[in-house]
Amino acid sequence: MSVQTKKQTTDNPKIIGRLLLVVVAMFGFGFALVPLYDVFCDVTGLNGKTGDKVNFETAPTVDESRLVKITFLASLNESMPWEFKPQQNFIEVHPGKPTTINYIAKNISSKSIVGNAVPSVSPGLAAAYFQKTECFCFTQQELKAGEEKIMPVTFIVDSELSDEINEIALSYTFFISKQNNEDLADNNLTAKSINTFK
Amino acid sequence: MNAVVEEHHDHDHKPTGIGRWLFSTNHKDIGSMYLWFAFTMFFIGGALALLIRAELFQPGMQIVEPEFFNQLTTLHGLIMVFGVIMPAFVGLANWQLPMMIGAPDMALPRMNNWSFWLLPGAFGLLLASLVMSLMGLGSAPNFGWTFYAPLSTTYGPDSTDYFIFSVHLMGISSVMGAINVIATIMNLRAPGMTYMKMPIFVWTWFITAYLLIAVMPVLAGVVTMMLTDRNFGTSFFDAAGGGDPVMFQHVFWFFGHPEVYIMILPAFGIISSIVPTFSRKPLFGYSSMVYATASIAFLSFIVWAHHMFTTGMPVAGELFFMYSTMLIAIPTGVKVFNWISTMWRGALTFETPMLFAIAFIFLFTMGGFTGLMLCIAPADFQYHDTYFVVAHFHYVLVTGAAFSIMAAVYFWLPKWTGNMYDEKLGKLHFWLTCISANVLFFPMHFIGLAGMPRRIPDYALQFAEFNQIASVGAFVFGFSQLIFLYVVIKCVRGGEKATDKVWEGAHGLEFDLPSPAPFHSYTTPPVVK
Numbered sequence: 001m002s003v004q005t006k007k008q009t010t011d012n013p014k015i016i017g018r019l020l021l022v023v024v025a026m027f028g029f030g031f032a033l034v035p036l037y038d039v040f041c042d043v044t045g046l047n048g049k050t051g052d053k054v055n056f057e058t059a060p061t062v063d064e065s066r067l068v069k070i071t072f073l074a075s076l077n078e079s080m081p082w083e084f085k086p087q088q089n090f091i092e093v094h095p096g097k098p099t100t101i102n103y104i105a106k107n108i109s110s111k112s113i114v115g116n117a118v119p120s121v122s123p124g125l126a127a128a129y130f131q132k133t134e135c136f137c138f139t140q141q142e143l144k145a146g147e148e149k150i151m152p153v154t155f156i157v158d159s160e161l162s163d164e165i166n167e168i169a170l171s172y173t174f175f176i177s178k179q180n181n182e183d184l185a186d187n188n189l190t191a192k193s194i195n196t197f198k
Numbered sequence: 199m200n201a202v203v204e205e206h207h208d209h210d211h212k213p214t215g216i217g218r219w220l221f222s223t224n225h226k227d228i229g230s231m232y233l234w235f236a237f238t239m240f241f242i243g244g245a246l247a248l249l250i251r252a253e254l255f256q257p258g259m260q261i262v263e264p265e266f267f268n269q270l271t272t273l274h275g276l277i278m279v280f281g282v283i284m285p286a287f288v289g290l291a292n293w294q295l296p297m298m299i300g301a302p303d304m305a306l307p308r309m310n311n312w313s314f315w316l317l318p319g320a321f322g323l324l325l326a327s328l329v330m331s332l333m334g335l336g337s338a339p340n341f342g343w344t345f346y347a348p349l350s351t352t353y354g355p356d357s358t359d360y361f362i363f364s365v366h367l368m369g370i371s372s373v374m375g376a377i378n379v380i381a382t383i384m385n386l387r388a389p390g391m392t393y394m395k396m397p398i399f400v401w402t403w404f405i406t407a408y409l410l411i412a413v414m415p416v417l418a419g420v421v422t423m424m425l426t427d428r429n430f431g432t433s434f435f436d437a438a439g440g441g442d443p444v445m446f447q448h449v450f451w452f453f454g455h456p457e458v459y460i461m462i463l464p465a466f467g468i469i470s471s472i473v474p475t476f477s478r479k480p481l482f483g484y485s486s487m488v489y490a491t492a493s494i495a496f497l498s499f500i501v502w503a504h505h506m507f508t509t510g511m512p513v514a515g516e517l518f519f520m521y522s523t524m525l526i527a528i529p530t531g532v533k534v535f536n537w538i539s540t541m542w543r544g545a546l547t548f549e550t551p552m553l554f555a556i557a558f559i560f561l562f563t564m565g566g567f568t569g570l571m572l573c574i575a576p577a578d579f580q581y582h583d584t585y586f587v588v589a590h591f592h593y594v595l596v597t598g599a600a601f602s603i604m605a606a607v608y609f610w611l612p613k614w615t616g617n618m619y620d621e622k623l624g625k626l627h628f629w630l631t632c633i634s635a636n637v638l639f640f641p642m643h644f645i646g647l648a649g650m651p652r653r654i655p656d657y658a659l660q661f662a663e664f665n666q667i668a669s670v671g672a673f674v675f676g677f678s679q680l681i682f683l684y685v686v687i688k689c690v691r692g693g694e695k696a697t698d699k700v701w702e703g704a705h706g707l708e709f710d711l712p713s714p715a716p717f718h719s720y721t722t723p724p725v726v727k
Contacts, residue, residue, distance in 0.1 A: 012305055015381045023373055023415050030419025030449055034434060037445050077438065118437050124512055175438030178431060 062096040063159040070157070073171035074103060080174050081109035082143065087150075095159040098133065103151040103172065107143035114142045114177040117151075122169045129158035130168060140177050212717055220315075223307035224717060225292045226614070228314050232289025233607070235317060237683070239281035240600075242325070244676050246274040251638075251672035254665050257657050266331070267655035268340035273328055275343025276361075279461065280368050281321050283595065286603045287464040288313075288375045291403050293614060295379065297708035298397045300388025300720045305381035313374035320367035327357035342653060344454070347435035347446035351427045358428065362421045369418040376410035379403055388707065390726035394488070397706055398481065401488050402467030405495045409456045409463070412499075417453040420446065444509050451502035459498045461595060463491055465562075465602035466533055469555050471706070472609050473537050476552035477544030478703035483536040490529035490536075497526045507578045516575040523573035527566065534563050549701070550624035554605035557632045558598060565593030568643065583653075586646025592639045597632075604631070604682065611689050612696035616714030619689040623681055630678035637671030 070093060072086035083106040093099045107113055117137040121127040132138075136151035143149060157168070212218065222228055250270050253261050262270065292310065296303050304310050324339075331338040339361045341349035350358055383404050387396070396404075423434040423446075433439020435446045466487075474481045481487065503511060503519040511519075537559050546552070568590040572581055581587060604627075612618050641664035646652075650661045657665065696713040707724060708715070 010384065012381050012385060015384060016306070016377055019377045019380060019411055022411050025415075026412055027415035027419050030416040030452075031423070033416075033449050033452065034423075034445065037442070037448060116438060118440075124510070173437070178433065178436070178439045 060096045060156060061159060062094050064094055066095055066159075067092045068095060068157050068161065068165070069167045070099075070155075071167065071169045072101065072103070073169060075171065075173045077173060077175045080115060080176055081113070082107050082115065082174060084172075084174050093157060095157045095161055098154055098156050100134070100152050100154045103136065103153065104148065105141065105143060105151055105174065106148040107145060110145045112142060112144045114140050115174045116140050116177045117172045117174050120171045120173070122171065123165060126161060126165050126168045129161040130170065131156050131158060137172060141174075221311065223303075223311055225296050225304045225307070225310065225719070226715065226717065228304075228310050229289045229292030229294075230614075231314055232285045232292060232317075235314075236282050236286035236289060236603075237686075239277050239285070239321065240679070241683075243274050243277035243282055244679065246270050246277070248672060248676050250274065251669040253655055254657070255669040256666070257659055257662050259656055262655065264655045265337060265340065268342075268653065269328065269331055269338040271653050272339045272342055272345075273324070276324060276339070277321070278595070279343060279457075280365075281317075283461045283599045283603070284368075284372065285317060287403075287406075287461070287599075288372075290464065290468070290603070290606050290610075291375075291379055294610065294708060295382055295400060295403060296386065296719045297613075297711060297715060298400050298706055299383065299386060299391060300707045300724045300726065301382060301386035302718050302721050304378050305385050306378045309374050310378050313371045313378065316367045316371040316374075320364045320371065323360045323364040323367070327360045330357065344450060345421075345424070346450070347424065347427070347443045351424055351435050354424075354428065359425070362425045362428075365421045366418055369414045372410050372414045376407035376414075379407040380411075383407075388720065388723040388726050394485065395726060397467075398470035398484065398487050398491075399464070399467035402463045402470075402491050405491050406460050406463045409460050409495055409498065413453045413456040413460075416449065417457075420449045420453065423449075444506075447506050447509060448503065451505045452499075454505065455502040456495075456498040458591075458594075459494055461599050462562075463494065465558070465599050466491060468602045468606040468609075469537060469558055470533075472551050472555040472605055473540050473559075475609075475701050475703045475705070476547050476549060476555075477541045478546075479540055479544040480705075481536070482539035482542075483532070486532055487536055490532040493529040494526060497522060497529075501526065504573050504575075504578075507575045508582045520573055520575045524570065527570055530566055534559060534566075545703075547702075549608075550619075550621065550628050551605045551609035553625065553628045553632075554601050554608065557628070558601045558605065561593055561597035561601070561632075561635075565590055565598055568593065581646065583651055584646040585642040585650045585652055588652050589639050589642035589646055592642070596639065597635050601631075601635075607686065609701075610708075611686065612700045613708060613711075613713050613715055615690050616696055617689050617691075617693035618696050619685050619693065623685045623688075627678060627681040627685060630681065631675060634671045634674035634678060638668050638675050639671070641665075641667045641671075 069090055071090045072088065074084045074086055076082055076084055083104075085104060087102040087104060091099065091101060105115075116139075119132075119135070119137050121130045132153060132155045134152060134154035136153065141149070141151065153170075155170075213221070219227060219231060222231070249262065250267070253259075253267060253270075292304065295301075327338040330336060336357060337355035338357050339345070339350070339355065341354060341358075345354075345358075345361070350361075383396070383400060393401075423432070426432040427434050427436060427441075433441040435441045435443045437443065470481055470487060501519055501523045503515060504523045507516055507519070541556075548556075568586065572578055572587065572590055608619060608624055645657075645661045645664045645668075648661065650657050698712050699709050700713060701709075707720070707726075710724065711719065
């Protein structure tokens with residue numbers, strides 16, 4: 001044993017300490033991946049994530065020579081008791097020109113529900129060039145029982161958009177907001193309660 | 199040398215009764231407990247697998263409900279990965295590392311005790327959910343061993359919280375085991391044993407331990423996020439609250455890919471110990487083996503998204519993960535060629551451990567090749583989530599990792615018990631296992647390529663024949679393991695005495711110790727030249 005003790009360059013507590021530090025750091029790294037992932041997607045536009053509200057100080061130049069077709073999609077998370085669709089299925093726009101279109105949402109349940117819409121743009125690489133100046137997805141939307149509401153989106157397709165992309169699909173999915181999960185649990189409306197029911 | 203050890207042997211203060219096991223700080227006792235634990239879990243996980251194969255024997259619903267089938271696939275995967283392969287390797291490390299590096303015991307014996315005794319708790323929780331499911335008290339985890347959100351968050355059964363806590367405990371256990379391995383290897387090597395003189399099994403475990411320390415905390419992190427998503431209103435993986443379910447897959451596979459190398463690197467070490475012994479030649483390309491192991495470990499951190507080609511990644515991402523995954527074939531190929539070169543012109547004999555080792559080399563390489571097929575992104579769109587993937591990972595985990603564990607047990611059992619195992623029965627076990635494993639897993643390649651999805655209890659009629667063949671193989675494979683159990687018990691109880699060297703071509707410090715190895719290994723460190 002004595003030979004080994006002399007040979008030791010680092011004693012056990014030091015090794016344990018250092019390795020535990022790595023353990024804590026890697027545990028933190030797991031959580032750090034969450035914001036890193038968002039930053040990565042924002043920067044690269046991967047994953048079809050669109051950015052937050054864009055404010056133009058000067059009107060962007062309109063590229064009259066080009067038309068881009070925007071297709072509108074609407075879907076509901078499975079347990080969402082709403083009706084939700086775009087007023088028109090597609091529109092052709094010149095890049096740089098602000099355009100407003102409407103979605104229509106209707107609450108067909110007997111309760112007031114807060115929902116939030118999550119946008120997604122496909123192809124993912126176009127996401128960074130699809131800029132929304134006004135959108136119902138920026139805030140939570142509340143619909144009372146039976147209420148119908150027109151939900152406008154104003155957007156500009158950046159004229160820097162690659163020539164290879166001539167069609168963009170914009171999709172919204174409405175989710176039941178976590179804000180009202182509690183009240184709705186009794187109503188078998190939330191995903192969790194539906195699962196329990198099954 | 200031997201005289202010194204034997205003299206000391208008489209002064210072993212072996213505790214008696216249940217306390218010997220509960221409070222054990224002895225690397226051999228703890229190693230044995232790990233191995234028996236893994237063996238028990240192997241039979242439990244195997245029983246679940248046989249239920250799965252019985253259900254899939256014919257198309258249509260036969261024995262179990264679809265909901266229960268999902269619980270079977272989930273628990274089978276979790277038990278085999280976390281309850282069999284990983285604890286068995288830790289058990290082998292406990293037994294072998296101190297003997298191989300000339301140490302008296304592991305560096306942190308009390309922590310060693312704790313890291314083992316967390317496991318029965320962890321699996322007690324996990325299996326409790328299965329027992330409750332059988333009693334009709336709700337579902338056991340049913341989302342696959344990869345527990346993708348939202349299946350495990352929004353839609354997870356109540357028992358998911360049992361699962362989460364169980365994974366936490368397994369993670370703590372693995373991390374403590376890994377710290378112990380690193381401290382032992384860094385501090386307790388015999389004088390003269392430099393890093394580049396360590397046996398390959400020690401090297402592979404050294405690197406595996408670092409992998410464990412790097413990724414088990416990430417697994418703990420991801421299940422913690424699940425826990426708060428489920429119970430405390432966070433939205434890490436919930437799109438409704440601004441989270442992203444795809445991110446779950448990224449974080450999970452950041453753990454999950456290094457995890458698959460955690461389950462194979464020690465196997466490489468075992469095969470690298472066995473092949474030279476029965477070829478009566480030193481290992482070919484020792485240093486290239488070390489560097490290959492280290493490169494595989496490094497590459498394992500940058501390939502995770504090859505599990506996610508179909509999530510809608512951009513082409514640049516698919517190409518990056520495709521090429522980086524293909525790179526892993528190079529260091530792995532180095533290893534396979536080294537093993538073959540070691541055998542080349544050797545004086546080969548084919549005792550049971552060698553048979554398992556040769557089967558490992560051949561069948562693991564096949565699993566590696568199907569891995570290469572899967573890493574080709576455009577082709578993966580066809581293979582993704584089919585039985586082809588099931589065939590692939592069972593070739594690397596059963597005929598790979600599990601075969602290496604069986605080889606290791608046959609190889610070192612005489613050293614552990616002092617008795618030779620029954621060679622005839624060992625060979626019978628090998629041939630039954632090897633043939634039935636191929637009958638079981640080989641047809642899965644075909645049904646996978648033909649489009650049968652994994653994790654389903656029913657399938658289209660045209661897949662019936664291959665599924666029947668696989669099911670027959672499964673039952674032969676499963677019951678063959680009873681022979682293994684019998685051979686091990688018989689060997690522990692007695693038999694022809696093993697010599698200290700055990701095998702004619704054996705090398706290494708563990709074979710300088712008497713058989714059975716004394717309770718405390720090297721109390722006086724040997725000098726390595």
